[in-house]
Amino acid sequence: MENTxxxxxxxxxxxxxxxxxxxxxxxxxxxxFTHESARLGNDLATRPDxxxxxxxxxxxxxxxxxxxxxxxxxEVFTAGDDLDALIAMNPAALKANVKDLKQNGILICNTDSxxxxxxxxxxxxxxxxxxxxxxxxxxxxxxxxxxxxxxALSELELPKSAIERCKNFFALGIxxxxxxxxxxxxxxxxxxxxxxxxxIAKANKLALExxxxxxxxxxxxxxxFEVPKAKLAQGTYKNITGNQGLAHGLIAASVKAGxxxxxxxxxxxxASDILHEISRYKNFGVTTxxxxxxxxxCCAAIGASYAGGLGVTGSSGPGILLKQEALxxxxxVELPLVVVNVQRAGPSxxxxxxxxxxxxxxxxxxxxxxxxxVVLAIASPDDSFDTSYLAAKIALEHMVPVILLSDGYVGNGxxxxxxxxxxxxxxxxxxxxxxxxxxxxxxxxxxEETLARAxxxxxxxxxxxRVGGLEKQDITGNxxxxxxxHQRMTYLRAEKVKRVANTYPKTEVSGADSxxxxxxxxxxxxxxVAGAVAEEQKAGRSVSHLHLxxxxxxxxxxxxxxxxFKKILVPxxxxxxxxxxxxxxxxxxxxxYNKVQGQPFKISEIQQQIQNLIR
Amino acid sequence: MSELVKLTxxxxxxxxxxxxCPGCGDYSILATVQRFLPSLDIPKENHVVISGIGCSxxxxxxxxxxxxxxxxxxxPALATGVKLVNPDLHVWLITGDGDALSIGGNHFIHxxxxxxxxxxxLFNNRIYGLTKGQYSPTSEVGKKTKSTPYGSVDEPVDPxxxxxxxxxxxxxxxxxxxxxxxxxxxxxxxxxxxxxxVEIFQNCNVFNDGAxxxxxxxxxxxxxxxxxxxxKPLIFGAELxxxxxxxxxxxxxxxxxxxxxxxxxxxxxNSKILAQILASLSFPEFPVPMGVLYQEERSAxxxxxxxxxxxxxxxxxxxxxxxxxxxxxxxxxx
Numbered sequence: 001m002e003n004t005x006x007x008x009x010x011x012x013x014x015x016x017x018x019x020x021x022x023x024x025x026x027x028x029x030x031x032x033f034t035h036e037s038a039r040l041g042n043d044l045a046t047r048p049d050x051x052x053x054x055x056x057x058x059x060x061x062x063x064x065x066x067x068x069x070x071x072x073x074x075e076v077f078t079a080g081d082d083l084d085a086l087i088a089m090n091p092a093a094l095k096a097n098v099k100d101l102k103q104n105g106i107l108i109c110n111t112d113s114x115x116x117x118x119x120x121x122x123x124x125x126x127x128x129x130x131x132x133x134x135x136x137x138x139x140x141x142x143x144x145x146x147x148x149x150x151x152a153l154s155e156l157e158l159p160k161s162a163i164e165r166c167k168n169f170f171a172l173g174i175x176x177x178x179x180x181x182x183x184x185x186x187x188x189x190x191x192x193x194x195x196x197x198x199x200i201a202k203a204n205k206l207a208l209e210x211x212x213x214x215x216x217x218x219x220x221x222x223x224x225f226e227v228p229k230a231k232l233a234q235g236t237y238k239n240i241t242g243n244q245g246l247a248h249g250l251i252a253a254s255v256k257a258g259x260x261x262x263x264x265x266x267x268x269x270x271a272s273d274i275l276h277e278i279s280r281y282k283n284f285g286v287t288t289x290x291x292x293x294x295x296x297x298c299c300a301a302i303g304a305s306y307a308g309g310l311g312v313t314g315s316s317g318p319g320i321l322l323k324q325e326a327l328x329x330x331x332x333v334e335l336p337l338v339v340v341n342v343q344r345a346g347p348s349x350x351x352x353x354x355x356x357x358x359x360x361x362x363x364x365x366x367x368x369x370x371x372x373x374v375v376l377a378i379a380s381p382d383d384s385f386d387t388s389y390l391a392a393k394i395a396l397e398h399m400v401p402v403i404l405l406s407d408g409y410v411g412n413g414x415x416x417x418x419x420x421x422x423x424x425x426x427x428x429x430x431x432x433x434x435x436x437x438x439x440x441x442x443x444x445x446x447x448e449e450t451l452a453r454a455x456x457x458x459x460x461x462x463x464x465x466r467v468g469g470l471e472k473q474d475i476t477g478n479x480x481x482x483x484x485x486h487q488r489m490t491y492l493r494a495e496k497v498k499r500v501a502n503t504y505p506k507t508e509v510s511g512a513d514s515x516x517x518x519x520x521x522x523x524x525x526x527x528x529v530a531g532a533v534a535e536e537q538k539a540g541r542s543v544s545h546l547h548l549x550x551x552x553x554x555x556x557x558x559x560x561x562x563x564x565f566k567k568i569l570v571p572x573x574x575x576x577x578x579x580x581x582x583x584x585x586x587x588x589x590x591x592x593y594n595k596v597q598g599q600p601f602k603i604s605e606i607q608q609q610i611q612n613l614i615r
Numbered sequence: 616m617s618e619l620v621k622l623t624x625x626x627x628x629x630x631x632x633x634x635x636c637p638g639c640g641d642y643s644i645l646a647t648v649q650r651f652l653p654s655l656d657i658p659k660e661n662h663v664v665i666s667g668i669g670c671s672x673x674x675x676x677x678x679x680x681x682x683x684x685x686x687x688x689x690x691p692a693l694a695t696g697v698k699l700v701n702p703d704l705h706v707w708l709i710t711g712d713g714d715a716l717s718i719g720g721n722h723f724i725h726x727x728x729x730x731x732x733x734x735x736x737l738f739n740n741r742i743y744g745l746t747k748g749q750y751s752p753t754s755e756v757g758k759k760t761k762s763t764p765y766g767s768v769d770e771p772v773d774p775x776x777x778x779x780x781x782x783x784x785x786x787x788x789x790x791x792x793x794x795x796x797x798x799x800x801x802x803x804x805x806x807x808x809x810x811x812x813v814e815i816f817q818n819c820n821v822f823n824d825g826a827x828x829x830x831x832x833x834x835x836x837x838x839x840x841x842x843x844x845x846x847k848p849l850i851f852g853a854e855l856x857x858x859x860x861x862x863x864x865x866x867x868x869x870x871x872x873x874x875x876x877x878x879x880x881x882x883x884x885n886s887k888i889l890a891q892i893l894a895s896l897s898f899p900e901f902p903v904p905m906g907v908l909y910q911e912e913r914s915a916x917x918x919x920x921x922x923x924x925x926x927x928x929x930x931x932x933x934x935x936x937x938x939x940x941x942x943x944x945x946x947x948x949x
Contacts (some may be wrong), residue, residue: 005813067815176632222762238945248939255936262699282927284934287699287920292725293626296692298683303696311696329686419945422936458663458681458704467677468631468684469668479632479676542767 001165007223008218013072014179014227015080018171019097020089020099021058022051023066023607025168030067032172038239038416041174041183041229042071045381045527046414047079047600049369052269052353059113059121064096073228077531081602087171089145089156092122093344097396099135107138110167112146141220141242143169152210153203162200166207167168173211180226183208222613233418242381242410242419242524243270247277248387251284256389257428259397262304263312264289264297269352270408271314271342288409298323298339305335305603308457310392316512317359318349319368321404327401328367331493333467334453336395336430339390343407343523345425354406357523358574363403364552364581370490372497374398375552377405379526387549389425396430398500399452407552407573408523409600435460443467451496501553511537511544514564518612522548522578523602525571532606543610548578559586567613569593571606622653629679637844640791640817641670641738645677647794648707648736648750651801657705664707665694670745671738672819688719688811691726691735697916698731705805706733713743714771715827720752727781729916730809734801737774737814738791741825760822774814776894779887785811786890790831791818796842796905803907806935809915841902843893845884851902852879861894864903866892885908 018026020035027048035048049066056063085106088094090113101107114127128134129142151168156163169186187205194201194423215221229290240248254261263286265275279288287304291297294315301311313323321340330337340613344358345351363375374394378387384406389465433456443465444453456463465477473480474488509518511533521529526547533545548554548559556562562568562582570579571593579592593609595601627649635641652662662680666672668687675682685693694708708726713739715723726735742760743749749762753774757766778786785807789797797815804811816827824898830839841851841859849859850871858879860869869875890909896902928934 015688035944041948167810216843217946232948236939236941236947238943251939252936253936255939260700262696264696280936281939282924283931284923284939285928287924288833289699289920291692292721295689296695296722299689299692300696300699302685303693303698304700307663307697307700308694309696309700325686326689333683376749406858419940422940425936450768459660459701461658461660464682466631466678466684468675468682469686470684480713578702599713 005219006224007579008226009223010226010228012074012227013070014084014225015068015070015082016085016175017066017068017083018061018087018198019066020168021092021093022056022063023058023087023111024065025066025165026065026200027087027166029172030069031506033175034239034414035189036181036183036185036604037069037071038237039185041232042073042578043076043230043232043516044071044080044416044561045076045307047409049352049411052351053399057121059090059092059118061092061096061122061484064093066093069228073230075230077534078527078600078603081604085175087175089168089171090122091124091128094128095122095124101138103137105138107134107140108171108173109142110145111142112144115539121148121153124288130242143174143220148210148214149207152206156203156206156308156610157198158203160201163203166323167205169204169207170211173208173216173372174221175186177212177215178221178225180461181223183212197480213218232416234347236419237416238386238419239414239534240381241273241412241414242378242384242406243273243412244277245381245384246275246378246388246404246406246411249385250310250312250383250387251278251281251286252425253389253392253396253428254286255284256425257310257392257430259308259310259396259430261286262289262309262313263287264291264300264304265314266291266294266297266319268294268316268319270344270411271302271316271319271340273411274314274340277400279571282422286371294319294322296327298326300323301337302326302330302335305337306333306458308455310336310338312340312392314342316352317346319363320359320362324366328369328371329375329469330369330401332469332472334399334493336399338391338395338404339401340404340406342411343393343405345596351598353408355524355600356573356598357405357407357525358577358595358596359405359468360522360551360574360577361580363405370494372494372552374402374407374497374500375522376402376409376549377523377551379523379547379549380415381413382417383408383526385417385420393426393428394503398450398496400497400500403525407524430455433460433463433502435462441465442475444472444475446492446554450499453490493603498553504550504555507546507555507557509544509546509561511543512542513561515542515544517541517543517567517569517610518562518565518580519569519571519606519610520541520546520548520562520570520582522551525573528601528603529571529606531603532610535603535607536610539601541610542615543614554585562586562588567591569609569613571601571609573593616719622659624653627652627679629677631676633677634673634703635670638820638823639670640740640819641674641796642831644736644797644815645674646711647797648801649678651798651819654802655705655805655916661703662705662707664709665690666699666709667711667744668712669711671709671711672714672818680913688717689722691719691722693914694733695726695729695731695861697699699920702732702917702921707734708733710737712736712739712741712774714749716752716774716777724777724781727778727783727810727812729782731808731888732917734804734811737812739774739814740817740819741826741897741912742819742821743863744819744822748822758870763857773894775890778812779890779894779909783812783909784855784911787811787813787907787909788816788905789813790827792831792833793836800907809913817892821827830898839898839902841896841904841907843882843884843904845853845882845904845907847882848879850879869900883909887911903915920936
């Protein structure tokens, strides 16, 4: 029976966050809501935010785990600036997250958990639910979720703890009703997930349905917010995280090139999921190697490439530092290698679960001597497949190490991804040395166009040769201390990297190709910048957006593109690293906008910067 | 299959000028290895010589095979990557006491426990040679060098004991000056499936001359070394008149002549306890054990990894790109 006063209201988009204790199942709740929304046809972006501690004491701020989703009927650029709704499962979750809720935003709290004990754990002197500051500023809906879950599951004979583990699905039921989406997909998922535990499956389904029925009947929930489906390009989609997309891009490149993938890693947040994901696909002939340390992982990847594989290693900033010596070896022996850096806030251990893009200069200049490598950056979860595929292609075709930059926001965040047709993937053609040549093999003989040396692999008859970290004589590859040769080889290695830019497509800007202001972004800030520029263009401002996928070498036509704008704005989640590079290369009227808080940009923050620079 | 052409020592010599100091122990190891390799009847393109950094690590440049001179201490990791892609390659890992036991200690331990199928030749000269004479992790306590003018104070590591602790499946000791003994060890090392670890005493005549002379010179070798052979009693001495027996848990030297001959231990290379006893024998109280000190059969890491991939292919079918792309929950927008 539907509440007779139910009102239906259409929204273009909504940003909501599920927040609770680490053990409250917020990630799975968010993931299921995401799936229901994707199935309804919304565009969306998600952002999990979990603590670094595995099991922080229950009820504390340190133990709060959250999942944010922004879903809409038009293009969704980010996981959302401010929240339209917040679901807080305990006082700590409320305290840690309420600042992000819009004024008059919907605040759903599980009142059962607002006990004196939990208030103390959250360092709250008074119950915030009794304070005017909360109830007047927000649209507070107090729901005794734990009690109601017990009631919904009263017919089952389950221990108290098992029942209370279902309260997240009761909350999910409420939210699904509130945003006019069903729970069918989730019910089916529960059936699959708890196939061997039918009692638990039933409990979760009852909780889900209980939440729906409660919201429908309760006067506190008087509005259903409808977010219609978005106009997405035709095709088959799946929801994908940046780490998953990256993993799949590498596997696809390996299959397409006919070169076996060896992914060597050492556990590190937030890059470990790449190792986990790739290790599931052994039937694609891929090998994963959990090495004894970061250095070994990079060296094993180089060994794999030397033996004719696609060697890839992945880590985050602190681990990348340890790999730099080996990376320089790969640059000198001129073997393919992909080094993935899912950046996180630093320096040192920093804030492992928080995002940042401050390893750009480390990627460009973190090795001893002159040692350029190719550097690419992933823009968003739905870009991760393409960019990692490209990184592997460049490494294999140009015999060069490629650093592939991602970040915590991209790696853990998810978006719907339009699955490409297999035939649309570009060919990958590594050049192998010829075994039947009449002339003596010269390991450092180069391709005229790319300057790449040919790949000669142990086991190939007649191509026995030696490589190593000592300077090479041009062409023969023998050890050489000749001064002129060293200069020539240094320039050749740099020129080889530079020529990778000859393979880039034309640099495109979004918006007019000249004007007052160009916002230049790279990496995971793409969504926030694209969203801000779109808004400001709608408001009539002369602003365009250029997003750089290719960081090193920079595109050949970049200077031309930049020169058509009077001002350049470079927003970065670091202290101005791309700004430094652009200023070093070009004469620009450049303004840097920098944020280093471990948090992504809000669209509104970028908009403000644009407004500061142009009328 | 390619036809088998009988290779010679010359086939394994590269055109590069050998640049070790005159009189260096590395020359004889190089010559012994080059002389030994033809006997394996393996095409030379299937041999890969991988090294770290140090005097010994120049070795690959002098071998006319595939060779990779990598970075300090990391050869085990790089070699593991090679074997993951192609387990059929015959990999020779050349390292030294500093390379394997100091900067590369971690990789060395994990190589041994994983049992990657390759052979490690550790040239132990108990000194840093390439950096011109600092004490190494195998230098004796009190070693006076440029970096320790008052003498070193830290205890050296024993490579054989370390290898036993790291669960190595093949452990041997040989000397650069005993080509016959080294060749015999190389034969068994090459035949072993898994990581074959060979410590080779190698004299650095410039920075640590005579490091092994007390027990390694021809005149004293028989008296002061214990050449072990599987299934044979542990007997040594110029007159073969002494043997190793046990006094409780501790080893002791007994004479073969005075009725205690039946106490002498018979060597079993598969016994870890015996290997540990041998590793504990310290000169000059005891002779220095040489030869294959320990061996066990255990699945090699690279074989196991390759088998897992093959099994996954068999069970799930060879991965198809379209299956990968469309895996997971998908939906269609029309």
